[in-house]
Amino acid sequence: MRTSQxxxxxxxxxxxRHLVRKKIREHVADKAKLPILIFPEGTCINNTSVMMFKKGSFEVGGTIHPVAIKYDPRFGDAFWNSTKHSMMTYAFNVLTSWAIVCNVWYLPPMVKE
Known part of the structure; x- marks a missing residue:
């Protein structure tokens, strides 16, 4: 079984930050390794908008394949608002929801120019 680090x-x-950039650059340069999955936004803000991506993941020199994910809260809400619900309440709601549904968009690959 193949796993990623x-x-x-x-x-x-x-x-x-400098160490992470170095590790990612080394990973991208090694063609024997699987592609690396990065969440450059790093934050979910209530499933209504996208924050500006952090530039670090674009500076390593590899091809970026952006993916957009939007959750549909009709059957269950994947977003945790820590100001309204405790972690236990959130976990209970997710575990007892009918389903967690999301739409996924694969966007065109990008290369830093």
Missing amino acids: HVLFERSEMKD
Whole structure:
């Protein structure tokens, strides 16, 4: 079974950002490795809009294949508003929902010019 390695970091640590960029660049350069999945936005804001992507993932020199995901809250809501519900309430709601439905759009590949 093939698995990918995780690259974890602390956003507030500047040295971690440089290390992550280096690890991603090395991963992209190694053609034997599987593609890496990055969530450059890093934040979900109530499923109504998209925040500006962080530029770091675009600076590593690889081809970017953007994917947009929008959740449909009719049967169950994947968005957790921590100001309204506790984590336990959210987990209960997700686990007892009829379904978590989403639309996925695969956008054209992008290369930094």
